[in-house]
Amino acid sequence: MASFVFEALNMETLLRRDQRAYACPLIGDKKKGELERTPGAVRRAPRPRVFRPRTVLDDLPEDSIVRDYRLSTEAILALYELISPDLERTNLRGRAVPGIVKLLCCLNYFSTGCFQGSVARGGGVSQSSLSRYLGQVLKAIRKQMCRFISFPKDHDDLHALKQSFREIADFPNVLGAIGCTHIGICAPGYSQESYLNRKGWHSLSVQMVCDSKGQITSLLAAFPGRYHNAFILRQSGLFEAFESGDISDGWLVGDSGYPCLPWLMTPLADAQNPSQVKYNEVLAKTRSVIKRTFGVIKSRFRCLDKSVGVLKYSPAKSADIIVACCVLHNIALAHGVPPPTEPAGEGELEQVDHDEVETPEGTAVRDNVIINYF
Incomplete structure (x- = not known):
């Protein structure tokens, strides 16, 4: 019985196929959508495609x-x-x-x-x-990334940059504030441990440098969340540019997660006199612009805010999303688009102190800054 049913179904399929093969096409003066049918024809008029309405600015x-x-x-x-x-x-x-x-x-x-x-x-x-x-x-x-994210090198631009930073808290010769932020991603299919940050969730550690207005001037979004700020910095083109002297006559300001270098001013671990205390205070106020920038970017583009969720893509595609959002952030600033009023939900991961080697050249520059300005 089962075999007969199977055989009958096959015959029905063949008959339908045969009928479709010999069904008549549209005949001259018939209305669109109607068919001139011969006996046994089963062909139906195709349904028109339906396009949903699309947004227009x-x-x-x-x-x-x-x-x-x-x-x-x-x-x-x-x-x-x-x-x-x-x-x-x-x-x-x-x-x-x-x-x-x-x-x-x-x-x-x-x-x-x-x-x-x-x-x-x-x-x-x-x-x-x-x-x-x-x-x-x-x-x-x-x-288009290099069109919108680039570190200034023109003498006049650098001078204006230093002046704008000095207006924040009177810290001299600052070319940018540097820091890293974590962007949550789903666990990748490989090297999951590398992407676990110290709070226990998977992320990309994104290095940024910004100017006094929060515009991003340098971006590196390629490293898994386990890697520390200082390590990421040393792998960056920015490090090479400062070390080679391609960028000179000024410095970045960063937190204690970075070593003190001739071109990177960091806090004193143990400020012992009023000048050193003031140096730390002014440095903290000056570099706070990078933390604000992280917050603005995450509130402007909620896909980067872990309180909304994590990026559900591969690390490479997640990095592309981060780059796109940073480019869009700079475009928004250039066009005077105000940031959203709602703050980002996920606070920044504060760097813990690491035993970074402070070069004698770096500490000498920092000591001179304290003596001459504080």
Whole structure:
């Protein structure tokens, strides 16, 4: 009996296939969607594709645009003009999704940290499509990284930079504030222990340098969470630039997680006189701008805020998301877009003191700074 049923099903399948093969196509004057059928024909009119409505900037008030995308209309269009060649489809078959829609969907994901499905529904594209668009947008923004994140080298720019830092707390010759922040990621499929930070969650340790206004001037987002600030610094191009003298006549300010170098001023572990105490206080006020910058970036782009969730991508793609958000942060500053009022939920991991070797040259420079300015 079972064999007979199986045989009958096969025959029915063959009959249907045969009927489809000989079904008539559309006949001349019939309305679109109707078929002239011969007896036994089973072909049906194809259903029209349904495209969900997509967001258009012109239809939204400016405050909604800034809230949803963290950039102004002007900033979004300026960015899109740069990256549109990487987002627009050259194949003209079918209904191509406009590049601006791809960008807006990704901006909304960066700003909210929501799951891709909810973001995709808001932008009118599917979750799988958004995942594909995310890769395109990340690649396009990374290509523009050096345009928006670069350490100043022009003499006039460096002079203006020092002056702006000195206005914070009167610390002289500062070229930038350096620090590391942790961005949560899901446990990777390899070397999981390397990504565990000392608080026990998986992260990338991201080194940044910012100016007095919080603009990022140097970024390194490639290291697993277990690695310490000083180690990451020594692997960076920034370290080589200062050591070689390519960047000179000034210094960075950092916390006690860094060694004291001729171009990197750090706190005294044991301040013993009023001048040393004042040095530590002024240094702390000056370098606080990097901690504020971490907070602003995470509140502006909630996908980086661990209180919302962790990045559910590979370390490499997570690093690309971090780079994109930092580029967008600088674009927002350049266009005068104010930061969100809501603070980031996850506090910074404070560096614990490590026995970093302080070079004699570094401590000599620091001693001279204390004697001459404090």
